[in-house]
Structure formats: structure tokens, C-alpha cells
Amino acid sequence: MKHIQLTYFRCAVIMLTAGLLLFASCKKQDEWLDRKNTKSDVSPSTLQDFQAVLDNTTSFNGQGSVMGLMGADNLYITETALDAEDQVNRNAYLWAKDIYNGTTAYDWYNDYRVVEFSNIVLEGLAKIKDDSESPDYRNVKGSALFYRAYAFYQLCQLYCKPYIAATAADDPGIPLRQSSDVNQRVQRSTVADAYELIIGDLKAAALLLPEIPLYRTRPSTVAVNALLAKIYLSMRDYDNAQLYADAALQRFPALLDYNTLTITTADPFPTFAKSNPEIIYYANCQGYLPLLNGGSSSSRISPDLFQTYESSDLRKTAYYAQSGTTGYYFFKGSYAASGYLFDGFGTDELYLIRAECAARRGDLSAALNDLNLLLKNRYQKTLFVPVSIADQDALVSRILLERRKELPYMANTRWDDLRRLNQESRFAVTLTRLYHGVTYTLEPNDNRYVLPIPDDEIHLEGLAQNPR
């Protein structure tokens, strides 16, 4: 009997221990397991997190689209250099029917990454307390709207027809993804819808953003106005383009005097850290090897463009360096140093937009004022002779030439200008390339001014392909 009692006692001890153990675990277990696995991991949920998502310059400012430049007439690649290029670059340069050959289309993908991350932020913001008075909240929301709009705009430059008021409601646009849910399928919108969304978001962002940002990689009211000016210009809405260019320049008029620079060096412009006064918003392009600044680059400045620079034009030396012993020149003058192409907004472009709009509206003196203000900062001080043209058409042409000379490798700007100007027969150009005895021609308003939608979108998402 005593033996049995002892056994009962032992059992009680076991049960007690087990019970305590499980009791402890019952309460503490979830707490104990509620620790993240990797120190640096974060599941963005606070305002600070969302700002940190948007501050990732690699995704938001580092991979702008640039494929249009490959097809534009500011650069040319020699036959032997093109032989040595890979197929995608060759396809883009020769306006081939297919460009990507099934490989990832980074111009498309990188911009849609910006769209996805912006959507993540916008959805996350909707979940936290709407403290719409706080400047931080307003900045995050405005920034996300801006980044998404700019990404959509860059996609429109490449993958749909230019905005033509008469047909925009029918022309196929891009998928306007406004949700971060990857399971959601979004088909192509129309061009009109795309521009409406882009402009609407930018106008909303303008009300939220600060005038001048903490870092130039963040957007601001000035940046929004600059982008709106660029977009309206591409839509050939010259009134609005002038309005927004003016708004931006009123607040941010600085120009960089090239006379103060050592223009012979490899990177003559103040780097990001030393803040170039012209930069309103900083971004650079993702690199295609032939476009990169540096001696290995195989793209050269088109000789007909190069010969338009006068000898007193400082840009001739600041922008270009001679390629070895060949006598050809390659581009080195990007506002993004270290071999990247600049893809942000600068006051130089805005002066040119405002000048063009003024000239087109007949306000020639305003146009000349802006043009000469810019050129004064580009020519050798002692040799500069202000432009004076009395004929409206001649002035518009001259401003367009200066635009090409000022922004030769500025991402897709030239490509977008070609798409825009081809709509006016007086400015339309036919591009040609000669390669291994075959002449390749790109007529104005050719279907090949619209790049093919990447294969994976056709196969996995069933998007409609562009005719080429």
C-alpha cells in the first residue's frame, strides 16, 4: 500500500512538471515565436518603413528606361561594333520586329517594379491612421503617386503610341496596375486612360509634396511640375507645358555655368553628392552596354549632330570625348556620374520647354530670353553671341536643335521627341541605318516607334501585342 502511495506521489510530480511546462508554453509560446528570423528583415508597416521603401534609390531612381535612345538618331554604332554587340542591342538599334527574343525586358520590368513598390506603399498607407496633416505622411503618399506616375509615363514612351488627342481613346495603352496583389490580372488600358491617370496622380502629388525635398532623389512640387511640363509637351499641349515649366522655374531657376567647370575631365559635372544646381530631381537609367559612358562603349555621337556644336560651345568638350585614335566622339557628359545616363529633371530642359512653347505661341521675345539664358551658361563667356531670330518657324526649329544638342543622351527624350515631332510634317524625319550592305529605314510614325510587349506578358498574362 505504501508502495502504491509512493507511486502516486511520483505520478503527481510528473504531472505537475508536465503541466507547468505546457502551461508556460501555452502563454509564452506565441510570444517566444513572435520574433523575426533575420535581423535586417522588415515587413513594412510604419510610415518610416514606407519612406524607407521609397528611398531605395536603386529601384526608384536607378533603373529608368532607356531603350528608346537605342533606336534614336543621336547615336550611331559602327558595323563592326554592332557585330560585337549582343542580339537584343542589335535588334533595338536596327528596329527589328522582335527585340527581346524571350529574354527579360528590363525597361518594362524595372518600371513595373516601381509601380508595384509604390502600390505596396499606397496600400500600406491606407491601413495606418490617416494623419493627413503630418508632413511625413503627405510626403510618402505624394512620393508614391509621383514614382508610379513617372514609371507609367516611361512605359507609355516605349510601349504605346504617342498621345494623339484624336485616337488616344482607342490606342492601346499599358496595364495600369493599381494594386500590389500579383494575382490580380490587369489588361492594357487605352492611351487616354493612361495619361489621365498619370496626370491626375501627379496633380494629387503636387498638393502633398514639399516644394524642395530633403534629398534630390525624392520628388517635390517642383519635380511634379517639371514632369507635368515634360508630359504635356509630349502630348503637344503647349499651353499646359508652358504653364508647368514656368511654375517649376519660378521656384527653381538655377543654371550651372559651364565656364566654371573643368570640362576636359571624364566626369566634368558636379556629382550627386556635390549637388549640381540644375538638378531638380535625380535619377539615372539602367545600362545597356553600348550606351554607357566610358571607353568601352560602342555608341558614338551621330556626326551630323556633333558638327552642329560651334567651337565656342563648351558642351562640345564637356559632353564628348574622342574615342581612341579613330576621330569619333562618344558621350561622357551625363549629369549622373560614374558612367550612368541621367534620367531626372534639370532646369536646362525646362528652359527649353518653356522657350519652345513660347515660340510656338508666338511669344518670341520670351522664347529668346529663355534660350539665351541657357546658352549663356553653355558658351564661352567671351565668345557668346545671343541668338536673335525674328521668324517664328525658324525660332522653333532652332530651339528644337538646341534641345537635341542640350539633351543628346537624356534617356528616351530624343525618342519621345521623334514620336512627337513626326506628327508635324515639317519636323518629321526618316531614320536610316546601314548594316552589312542592308539599309534599314524607320519612317515617321512607323509602327516600330512602339516597342513589342515582352513575351512573358503575352504568354502568362495574355496582353495584346503591338503590331510591328
Added chain:
Amino acid sequence: MKTKKCVRGLLCLIPKRRNVYSYLIISCLFLIASLAREMDAQETAQRVTGVVTDAQTGRPLAGATVSSAGHSVARSDSSGRFQFTGTTVANTYEISFIGYKAQLLKYTPGKNLFFVVRLESEAFALREVTVSTGYQTLSKERVTGSFDQIGNRLFNRSTGTNILERLNGVASGLRFTGTAFNGVATTNTGRILGINIRGEATLSGNVSKDPLIVVDNFPYEGNMANLNPNDVESITVLKDAAAASIWGARAGNGVIVITTKKGRKNQPMQVDLSANVTVAKRPDLFYDRNFLPSSDYIGVETDLFKKGYFDTYLNNTTTRPPLSPVIDLLDQVKKGTITAVDADNRINALRSLDIRDQYAQYAYRPAVKQQYALGVHGGTAQQSYNFSIGYDKNLDQLVRNGFDRLTISAGNVYSPLKNLDITTGIYYSRNTTSLNNNIGMQSLTVGTPLPGVYPYAQFADAEGDHLAVTKGYRAAYVADAVSKGFFDWSYRPLDELALADNATRSAELILKAGLKYSFNRHLHADLQYQNERQTVDTRNYQAPGSFAARDLVNRFTIIDPVTGVKTYQVPKGGILTLGDYLLNSSNGRLQLNYDQSFGKHSIIALAGAELRELTTTSYQRTSLGYDDTYGTSSMALNYSTSLPVNPYGTATIPSPDGSIRGGLNRFVSYYANVGYTYDDRYELTLSGRKDGANIFGVRTNDRVTPLWSAGLGWNMSREQFYHVNWLPHLRARLSYGYNGNVYNGSAYVTGTYQTNSLTGATVIANISAPNPELRWERVKNINMGVDFASKGDRFSGTIEYFIKNGQDLIQNVPLFSSSGYLTFTGNAASTRSHGFDITLNSRNLTGAFKWNTVLLLSTLKDKVTEYNAPFTSTSLTQNAGGGIPAVGRSLYSVFAYKWSRLDPATGDPQGELAGKISKNYSGIIANFKPDSLQYMGPARPTLYGSFRNDFSYKGFAVSVNLLYEFGFVFRRSSTSISEADLVSGNFGQNLDYEQRWQQAGDELHTSVPSLVYPSNTTRNTFYQYSAALVENGANIRLQDIRLSYDLSGRAWKHVPFKNAQVFSYASNLGLIWRANKRGLDPDLSNFNAHAIPLPFTLSFGFNLQF
């Protein structure tokens, strides 16, 4: 107060659904406790008890049968003990055990109530009889799952520094994938063991495909190289659910339980001393077909030069990209600085050079590995102990690379009270891996446009003076550097080899403590704790004279062209890179064990709870301008601004990384396991486990997953009706259950915090696609097994059939890129694998001359039953050599583009499109549905195993092991058919170049297409992934031969040792048959990879026992 808390604790558990498991476990404890009480009460004075041990080793034998007149009355438990109720008349009992000579036990009522039975082994090789799961040790006769045991003798058949490499060819169902044992893992998940058990159930690269490694009682997280194989007593491989479910969520790919040597109580001191040395042949550098000999390479260079391929680089006077000596010579001819005849003579002199001769002479050597081990173990009535020390020194086949290791371990079990065992253990290992050779095959780089070194490069001239190889910049630019005021900018591989000072030092300390309290003979509680701490320190000192240091300083040196004044933006001196990785794992376990037999019933049960925490931290930092004499470096550098660099452009100084990376894994587990045996004929096992882990982001209730298994065993040969005399042992087993797999992924959007180099702001990068539906992977296992042995054990074996179904498998699903992601991780696949694991032992000759044969045969058929990742045009290329999953096919299916002969007019490769011969390569690639492709077969063997023969005569023994693999295909490399790839790519060069189509008629005897320039990517992709390049992988390999002589100390009176063995062991003897006709070894990755076959090795050694 405490009782109240307990009750409240229990109440809080019961109503919640997710606590059903806890409740079951508690019920189990109740059951165990009450049974223990009942059984104690039933025992009577008529009880007969005893213990069965192995006569030679003294080890207790579990599962021995005590029978009377053909009826079994008792069996020994895990400690070898048995008991039964004696009869009232004198009787004779037989104590029998498979593999041992039976013994008779004379029983007289009232006398000899405790017997010690020492059974003599009758088998040629010791038959291992217990299996360890890491939670308990069981008699193999009482398990229903699939266990494979590798005993000490079999384990030590081969030599090797790493434990796992000794398992190759001796464990059934275990396959080596040829990627094992490389390097030191410095990340939590960086360990790749390169083995799989019964194939793989996991698809994703983000989920560990490794089996779980358990050393003694706890999972081992450190580097396998830290462990000394001489400390290993035995290894158990757990293959099915019944075996592995006890390990829960991490056992989806099987478990390997390593049991180390320990002392036993009442055992005289035993000393083991062993030493061996292994010498490997110089590796065969000429095996690799991914090589273009100098003459061919020069031909390609000359041709590309003529076509202007190098013009951009030749004209480059800014970044000065490096070009090979041949291109430089051709350029000089073009510029008229040398004559064509002169250049031809110099180029022709290069044609006969072969860099592989240089590698063989200067970079490689025969590897030598030495291993020494001393072990002591024994015990007194109150305690047992073990102590061991081991030392390894390996000289790698790469000159100046090597490994050395010191291990020390000690363990002690002390019993201060009758019912209490206190266990302590310590294991210390420190090792150094030297990585000074950076000039091995394929490790030399030149830089764009020539990534790999040219095949006519020379390391030294006839006088032995070190020569420079082009690297980083044009040779002419480098030649001028010194006169311009720079440091010498040339790269001499042999100087680099001599200067290198790069080592990884790893230290590991494992501390164990345990308490075992026995409440009575049947019930004991076990409390165990283990702490494992591993540090891996990397130190790479690049001396001021090294190329890396000179190059960095030169790049950032500004030399004033007028005054010649030099400004060093990066200070002169060396570069020191230090890294530190710390792993700390703590494990605690409380477990109750119950083991009792009464009448015809016998129960073994356990229940327990376990907590595990694994933390890792690591950092790496670089010091520039480092002076090794005083240990000083320059700190005040401008890392944020782009500075002008040579030869051209701007760059920022590489900044020291100040970030600390850290990881934390937490697991909490509850488990219970019951085995019930009736009359030694029927066994039932049940096992349940609930695991929780801190999977980041997953909803709390998904952090915990329940896994379970059940098994049945039937000992047919013990049935009354069983009268098959020639097959006295026959047993059938069946098990069913689930294993899991942890994926450290996230259901939510996650990213990592970083510091932005442009703005200095804190930013979030690496944002991953969210998946709120992420679940744990589950693997359903069914295992059916039959164990049998003929009379006298002449013929014995195991046949198992298994079905392994993976559910909710995590995979990377390709996404349309407008989602912002290219892939996304989801539970979107199911697989079904099935196959046989067969082990057959045959004792062909048993006289003085003995001959034993062991055949291991495994089959594996796996099929993807559900797969939501659609095929895309890049599916083939993204899964290069390994194969891809496709519904209805193998997990690793090799698909290829349909191949038709070469175009006789152009030598273009031709495929098929819409049933017609086609050269529309883009069209073929875009037509990517599996039905349009040709299915070539699985990429993993479907039938494999080993065939071993052991011969012995007196003390001499010879053992020969063959490995075989059948039923799979592999994709081989060929030459790139875009000519520029032959100089610009890291891959693309291949001896097939010599068979390329060059003129009409060549298509009759070659399938290598013509080369084209400019490059045509789609044409090349089509060829590389066409059916023409897929080969049958079947092969038979002579793995190893072992020769030994055993000397028993008893036979020789004047020797100081008990037993001794001297042996010699030869391994990697090579393929003796292969299905492919090209001399390729299918186990070496041939596709877009450079492979050096494992060289033939020969070992000599001895083992002594005192």
C-alpha cells in the same frame, strides 16, 4: 498554489482546438504513469530476470528472444534486460538472437533468479541490432519504420576526413549528388550536404534539401568538417515517416543520426589508436572538354580580329581594356609596328603552349591527408567515461591550400544515487582551411572583353622566373605604368600564389549536460541540455605587393602631369578583410521514457517537449592601407564621393561594410511516441509531434504544424502456423505518416533594411512578393518492408517499398513582369515518388575462406502531379543542367528542343516547328509547351545502388565495392556556335569546336553546327538545349577496394595490444562502364561547368586496440 496553476494550465489547453496535441500528450503521460503503477503491483516473486549481452563487446543486446519449447516467453529490452514469470518445474529456455549462436539457460525454480547471458556472434560481420532515432534506442526487431544502420565496422571501411563521405555506397537509399563537402559554410543556410535520401521531395531552392543531421541527441547545425569520423560509433539513416516523424518539421528529407562512442559501466578501460595516410593522384586536368586548345583559340582570335570584333577595344584609349598577346600582335601588324612574318613566328610559338601544363606544374599537386585518433573509454560501477583526441592534416590538391583539424571530446556518466545518472559531455573542434591558391583551373580572370585567361598563358619561363599574365588593362598601358610613377601594375600568378594569406578558422564547442532519473525500472525522466557554439573567422590579407592592393592604389593615384606629385586617394599598403560568423544554438529537452513488458504485452513509450534556439551573427569589414607590422590602417577616407580614377573615369572607394547580419531561428516542439508489442508477433507504433517555428510574417496559428505517423509490424516467423524451415526469420512492416519542411519565407511583403550609398538614408531593399497563403510543406510517406533471414543467416535482407507524396510544395512560380517580380514563392506543387530499397546479404562461403556479398539496390520513380508554374520560353535555360518539373514527368525532367540534322548547305542546326524541319529558332524557342519539346528522361538516376563483395581468409580480408546508376540522362556541353562567345564568355569553349561544320559534306559525320559571327543568341540557345546534346547517364563505377589484415592479440602473447588491424584502401578507381560514347563521367557536372574528376586515392593505416 502550484496545483491550482497546473489545473488552470490544463484547462487553458483543452478547449482550444490547436492544443489538441498537447492534450493528447498529457493523456499519454497519464497512461504511462498509471501503467507503471499497475505493472509494479502485479509483479510477483516468481519473476525471472536477466540481461543479454554481446560476448565480445559486452554491449547489451535488445530484442533477444527467450523461448521455451518453441514459444517465446520474453524478449530483452533496450538495455538487454528481460524478465518472465518462471514455471514451477525445472525447464530449459533458449536465448536466441539473429546473428548470434543460441544459448540454453537452465532454470530451477527458486534458484538463479538473475541470469547474465553472453551471446557469441556467429556472423561474419557483426550484425547491428539497435537503431537510434536521437530520442530513443530501439531494437531493430521492434521498429516498424525504415531505418538503415551503418555500424562502426562498415563506417570505418573507408577513410576520409568528413563523416558523410564515408557513407557513399554503403547506405541504402542514400545518393550523393556530387556537390558535397565543399568549403566552410558561413551562413545559416549555406550548408549543402550534397546527399539525398530517397530522392528529394522539395522543389524550391529556398527550402533546405538536406537531410537533418543529428549528433547523439540534438540536431547539428555546424559545419560537417568540424566532426571527427573516428568518434563515430554508428550511424542510423531514418528514411520514412515512422522513423523520421519524431523529428517533425525538419525531417522531410530524412534524418541521419550520428551516434558517438561512449563508455559503459563496468567496462574495463579500452584504448583505441588509429592512424592513416591518404595520397591522391595529381588531378587529371585534361579531362575537361570545356576547353579550347591554344591553336584553335588563336584561330578564333585571328578570325574575330579580321572581322573587327576587337576594334572597339583596340581603339579604346580611355579604360584600356585588356586584350590577349595574340590580339596585341595582330594589332601591331595592322599598325605596321612589326612585320607580319615576325608576328606569325611569335604567334606560332604560342600555339604549342598549353596552360593546363602550367596548372599541373605550378598550381596542383598530389593531395596528402593524414589522420590520427586516440580514444579511451570504460567505466566503473558508478560511472563511465570516454575521451578522444583526433588530429587531421590535409594538403589540398591545389598548392598552398589545406585543412587541419584538432578535435577533443570527453564524456562522463556519473551515478551518485542508484536511480540518478548525471551526464556531461564536451566536444571541441578547431580547424583551419587555407585558401591561398587563386590560380587554379578557371579561377584566373583577365577582365572584359576576355573573362577567362587565354590558353597559351605562361606562369614562368624556362629559368623559373615568374611571368605576367594580362589582367585588367592593356599590356602596353601596364608596361608604361612604372615610368609614369605608378606601382608595377602587372599580374604574375606565381607571385600572387606566394603572397596570398587567406585562411578560414573555425572553432566549435559543444557542451552537454543531462539528468536521468529512474522512478522505477520502467519509467525514467530525462532532462537534457546542449549548447553548440561555432565561430568561423575569415582573414584575407592582401599584402602591399599583391595585385589587388597595387591595383587599388594605382587606380586612385593622381599624378600631377606637370610636377609629378602623387596624391594617393587610397593609402599605400595592404588590404585586410576580416569576417566573423558566430552560430549559437541552445537545445533543451524534457522527456519521459517508459519501457515495460508484462505477459505477452510490451510497451515502449516516450513523451516530451523541446525548445531550440539558433542565433547567428556575422559581419565583414575591409581595412585599406593596412600595415601588417603595426596593425594600423587608414580610416579617414572619403567613401561617398566619386573620385577620379585611372585609367579613366570616376569611382568611389570601396567602403568597409559596417553592417551586422543576424538570424534567429526558434523552434518549440511537443512529441509522443508509443510502441506496443503483443506476443512478440505484432507491433504497433504511433508517433505524433507538433512543431512551432518563428517563420517571419506567417499568421500565428500557421507557425505550428502537427505531424504524425503510425506503423504496424508482424513477425510472421513467430506464428504457430509458420513452418518454413529454410526461412526462420520473416517479418513484415508497414508505416504511414507525415513529415514536414520548414521554409523561412514570409507571407507578407518583406524587405531588408540597408544604408543607401547615394543619400546615406536608411532604405528598404530586396522587397519580396507577398504570399498570405504560404503553408508548410508536407510529405506523406508510406513504407512497406519485409525483413528475412534464411537458416544460419546464409541469406538475409530487407525489401522495402515506399511512396512519398509531397504536398503544398513550395516553388518559384514565374510571374508576368508587370507584377514587378519575375518569380514568386508559393505552395503550388505536388509530387509522388515511389520506389524500392533493397538490401541483400549473402554469405556465399563460410569456411576458413569466407565470402560475403551485399547488394544495395534502390529504385526511384518520381512524378509531378501538380505544378502551377507555367513553362515559359526561358524555362529550359533557367534550369540549365538539372532538369525541370513538369506535370506527369519527373521532378527533374530533361527536356530538349527536337533535333533534326544539320543544314547541308550552311551547317546551321535544324529543329522542328509545326511538324516540319525548321530554322526559325525564335519560333522554336517561343513554342515552349512541354508537348512541343522532346522529353529526354529524368536527370536523376531511377535505379542505383552498390554491389559489395567481402572476402576473408584468417586475418586477411578484401572488400570491393561497385556503384551503379541507371535510368537517367544528362545534358552535356558543346561549343558555342556564336563565334564571339569563344573569347567573351566564361563558357562556350569546348573541344567540339574541332568537329564543327566547315564545308558541305561535314554534316555526314558531325552534329556540331557551323559557327557564326555576329552572334546569334537564339541559334546558339536552340543548339545548346537540343536533343543532340543529351546523353544516357547509365554507369558502373569501381568505387573502392579495401585490403586488411587483422591480428588478434590473444594469438600473439608478447604484443601489448588486444587487437590490431592494418589496412590499405584505394578509392575513385573510375568508371568501368558508361553508356555514353564520349568518355564523359555523368556524375561530374558537364553542362556549362568545368569539372575535374576526383583523383584516384590510396590510403594506408592501422587501428590498434589495447
